[in-house]
Amino acid sequence: MHFYSMRDLRTESKTMWSNLDNGDEVVLTNNGKPSAIVIDIPEGYFDETVQAVRQAKAMIALNSMRQKAAKEGYMSNDEINDIIGEVRATAPSSNQSGMKTSATLKQADAK
Numbered sequence: 001m002h003f004y005s006m007r008d009l010r011t012e013s014k015t016m017w018s019n020l021d022n023g024d025e026v027v028l029t030n031n032g033k034p035s036a037i038v039i040d041i042p043e044g045y046f047d048e049t050v051q052a053v054r055q056a057k058a059m060i061a062l063n064s065m066r067q068k069a070a071k072e073g074y075m076s077n078d079e080i081n082d083i084i085g086e087v088r089a090t091a092p093s094s095n096q097s098g099m100k101t102s103a104t105l106k107q108a109d110a111k
């Protein structure tokens with residue numbers, strides 16, 4: 001992996017292309033910070049390469065969300081199910097659509 005500043009990109013482009021031809025990655029920096037990766041795309045594999053890069057970016061985003069959730073705290077499936085159970089236990093009998101069930105209607109008629 002070779003690092004080039006934006007200025008180097010203009011002055012050393014031949015060396016950069018040579019590195020790419022050798023199968024190396026090139027990292028472009030902006031103010032000393034990595035900002036882009038340039039990779040060689042094998043002939044006939046453009047779509048596959050773009051798909052792989054997009055998958056990698058999606059995985060980075062997913063891992064970032066997981067780390068944030070772990071850091072800030074999150075609920076386990078058991079905790080979620082416990083809360084759902086508590087709500088269902090205190091809620092009036094109804095089906096998922098919010099309509100009263102036949103058992104609820106029979107209870108109301110009996111009163």
